[in-house]
Amino acid sequence: MSGGNGIAIDVKGLTKSFGGREVVHDLSMQVKRGSIYGFLGPNGSGKTTTIRILCGLLTPDSGEGTCLGYDIRRDAEKIKRQVGYMTQRFSLYQDLSVRENLEFVARLYGLRDARGAARDMIKRLGLSGREEQLAGELSGGWKQRLALGACTLPSPKLLLLDEPTAGVDPKARRDFWNEIHALAADGLTVLVSTHYMDEAERCHEIAYIAYGHLLVHGTVEEVIAKSALTTYTVTGEDLNELTAALTGKPGIDMVAPFGTSLHVSGRDVAALEASIAPWREKSGLHWHQSSPSLEDVFIELMGRSKDNFQ
Amino acid sequence: MSAVDGPEPRHAIRERFGFWRRSYAMLIKEFIQLRRDRVSFAMIVMLPVMQLLLFGYAINTTPHNLPSAVLLQEDSDLARSILKALENTAYFRFIYEVHDVDDFDNLLKSGKVLFGVEIPRGFERAVRRGDRPALLVAADATDPVAASAAIGSLGMVVQTALKHDLYIGNPPEMPFEIRAHARYNPAAASSLNIVPGLVGTILTMTMLIFTALSVTREVERGTMESLLSMPIRPVEVMFGKIIPYVLVGFVQAFLIIGIGVGLFGVPVLGNLFLLALLSTLFITTNLAVGYTISTLVQNQLQAMQMSMMFFLPSILLSGFMFPFAGMPAWAQYVGECLPLTHYLRIVRAIMLKGASMQNLRFDALALAVLMLLAMTIAVTRFRRTLD
Numbered sequence: 001m002s003g004g005n006g007i008a009i010d011v012k013g014l015t016k017s018f019g020g021r022e023v024v025h026d027l028s029m030q031v032k033r034g035s036i037y038g039f040l041g042p043n044g045s046g047k048t049t050t051i052r053i054l055c056g057l058l059t060p061d062s063g064e065g066t067c068l069g070y071d072i073r074r075d076a077e078k079i080k081r082q083v084g085y086m087t088q089r090f091s092l093y094q095d096l097s098v099r100e101n102l103e104f105v106a107r108l109y110g111l112r113d114a115r116g117a118a119r120d121m122i123k124r125l126g127l128s129g130r131e132e133q134l135a136g137e138l139s140g141g142w143k144q145r146l147a148l149g150a151c152t153l154p155s156p157k158l159l160l161l162d163e164p165t166a167g168v169d170p171k172a173r174r175d176f177w178n179e180i181h182a183l184a185a186d187g188l189t190v191l192v193s194t195h196y197m198d199e200a201e202r203c204h205e206i207a208y209i210a211y212g213h214l215l216v217h218g219t220v221e222e223v224i225a226k227s228a229l230t231t232y233t234v235t236g237e238d239l240n241e242l243t244a245a246l247t248g249k250p251g252i253d254m255v256a257p258f259g260t261s262l263h264v265s266g267r268d269v270a271a272l273e274a275s276i277a278p279w280r281e282k283s284g285l286h287w288h289q290s291s292p293s294l295e296d297v298f299i300e301l302m303g304r305s306k307d308n309f310q
Numbered sequence: 311m312s313a314v315d316g317p318e319p320r321h322a323i324r325e326r327f328g329f330w331r332r333s334y335a336m337l338i339k340e341f342i343q344l345r346r347d348r349v350s351f352a353m354i355v356m357l358p359v360m361q362l363l364l365f366g367y368a369i370n371t372t373p374h375n376l377p378s379a380v381l382l383q384e385d386s387d388l389a390r391s392i393l394k395a396l397e398n399t400a401y402f403r404f405i406y407e408v409h410d411v412d413d414f415d416n417l418l419k420s421g422k423v424l425f426g427v428e429i430p431r432g433f434e435r436a437v438r439r440g441d442r443p444a445l446l447v448a449a450d451a452t453d454p455v456a457a458s459a460a461i462g463s464l465g466m467v468v469q470t471a472l473k474h475d476l477y478i479g480n481p482p483e484m485p486f487e488i489r490a491h492a493r494y495n496p497a498a499a500s501s502l503n504i505v506p507g508l509v510g511t512i513l514t515m516t517m518l519i520f521t522a523l524s525v526t527r528e529v530e531r532g533t534m535e536s537l538l539s540m541p542i543r544p545v546e547v548m549f550g551k552i553i554p555y556v557l558v559g560f561v562q563a564f565l566i567i568g569i570g571v572g573l574f575g576v577p578v579l580g581n582l583f584l585l586a587l588l589s590t591l592f593i594t595t596n597l598a599v600g601y602t603i604s605t606l607v608q609n610q611l612q613a614m615q616m617s618m619m620f621f622l623p624s625i626l627l628s629g630f631m632f633p634f635a636g637m638p639a640w641a642q643y644v645g646e647c648l649p650l651t652h653y654l655r656i657v658r659a660i661m662l663k664g665a666s667m668q669n670l671r672f673d674a675l676a677l678a679v680l681m682l683l684a685m686t687i688a689v690t691r692f693r694r695t696l697d
């Protein structure tokens with residue numbers, strides 16, 4: 001039964017090693033049905049491996065769980081029928097046309113009218129007029145749309161998207177996310193990994209994973225609140241000098257430039273304020289306390305996890 | 311109660327005939343890819359035509375006009391007529407006439423001639439006396455095929471020459487005796503034997519390579535990740551990848567046999583339907599072996615290398631290059647494990663001897679066993695995950 005408990009993905013203690021190196025460590029997560037779940041973390045943090053375990057492409061060394069109510073170890077074939085997986089690298093056939101690729105997927109899943117389904121999808125993707133073009137000749141943005149079209153064609157209940165918008169222009173990225181929100185509104189569950197903060201903020205829930213460990217998860221607000229980070233934003237002149245002076249001072253966990261301003265963050269408010277005190281009255285600098293952005297939180301998490309696991 | 315039952319929606323998923331449906335999806339995809347791949351497509355036609363013309367015309371194992379030299383130490387009528395007779399066989403073409411042993415040796419050593427005939431001093435007189443003088447023939451045996459056919463002709467030729475020009479009624483026993491006996495191919499035309507052999511060899515080569523590359527290509531292009539995430543089973547992938555090439559193999563076989571019959575006058579004495587049936591079995595066996603290779607290797611280069619590892623013994627130990635019966639026992643055992651060995655027997659027997667299924671039961675069965683074995687290995691070896 002693909003349980004009606006409102007949980008699409010429910011896994012516990014997933015561990016996976018390649019050649020003695022642990023890529024995913026004791027990972028547990030729950031994803032609600034109909035939600036968009038963002039998967040964040042640096043390169044090589046185990047995001048792709050986790051996604052592959054969820055869709056049955058990899059077997060975990062230990063751990064268990066269900067995907068759409070099916071056991072991830074025993075029912076991989078059933079999971080594959082209801083999950084659309086969009087790989088990080090374009091993995092449709094480059095030497096097949098747009099139409100042929102979609103028809104192939106439709107036939108494989110046994111859609112009643114493969115040609116018709118492919119035609120509908122081409123229209124929906126806005127690819128009309130390009131249906132006979134070879135997939136390999138499409139631009140990055142179109143390739144990614146086609147890939148999304150191919151994995152939504154058999155009407156899956158869960159979409160696993162592995163960095164779907166890497167290398168795609170902002171306009172195409174925005175369209176892509178609108179499409180994902182439309183799909184989620186229809187009840188589809190989406191798990192998407194990304195590096196972009198603006199994309200993370202468009203997710204209902206996010207998880208941050210580094211070196212195989214899931215460090216934090218929740219809504220964007222929750223994640224920011226959990227970080228217990230205090231951030232001051234500085235604008236003014238000679239910010240480079242200030243950066244050099246503040247870096248490494250007690251209480252200051254992170255100094256990061258954002259355009260013409262500087263974000264100074266730390267978890268220990270008292271120590272942070274003590275360290276910046278000498279600079280607060282300096283002329284030409286304008287200080288004000290702000291809530292940390294998601295990016296602040298992640299950069300800080302990334303820095304911290306590096307100390308812990310490397 | 312539901313409202314009026316409309317037609318089933320387009321996106322409804324059918325559960326029946328899943329196996330055939332998925333194999334069919336794979337098959338269509340492979341066909342389109344093959345059609346797009348112009349180089350492969352050209353190879354399907356060019357390879358058999360080229361090989362056939364090369365083997366049929368250029369590589370003639372019954373050599374003609376072999377460059378030869380004669381060391382003439384006696385200028386007698388008998389010597390002249392022996393040389394004339396030798397030249398008349400069309401095997402030899404005397405391009406050097408020398409009178410010195412060193413010159414003679416050098417010609418052979420340098421490869422300027424493949425044959426040397428030495429007529430010693432006092433040859434004619436010795437023959438007349440009945441002394442059985444030696445007519446020395448030196449052959450460059452680095453090419454045993456060329457040498458043996460020509461040597462084989464010598465005995466007869468010289469005997470005829472002696473009888474004709476000689477002054478003695480019954481020529482003495484020759485110093486060498488070579489008996490040529492060519493059954494089914496009385497003219498010893500090698501194309502008769504080679505064309506059927508080529509059908510098997512070309513099919514082995516092309517079929518093996520096509521499928522050997524098929525799985526690794528998907529892995530290298532990254533499409534395997536997508537394919538594995540879809541609900542398709544290993545057997546279905548295999549069928550989808552093998553079936554299009556059965557057709558390709560069939561076209562090739564038809565092409566080779568057609569040219570063989572048309573250009574080289576090779577007969578097809580047996581039943582064409584039987585030939586087609588057993589050829590299809592052989593084609594499928596090779597495709598299965600190639601597919602197995604592709605599930606064993608990591609990349610396309612390894613796939614090519616492994617195909618060659620299979621192809622070479624196929625050529626050498628199947629009876630294509632050397633007579634099967636003449637091989638040592640161990641080589642014969644290896645040969646029995648190769649599909650080509652059995653197919654060569656089948657195709658030669660059907661085309662040249664008009665054999666029936668009754669005669670070929672063993673070889674047909676052997677092919678079927680090899681095919682099932684390869685398919686079983688392939689399906690078990692096919693990795694359903696990326697682990």
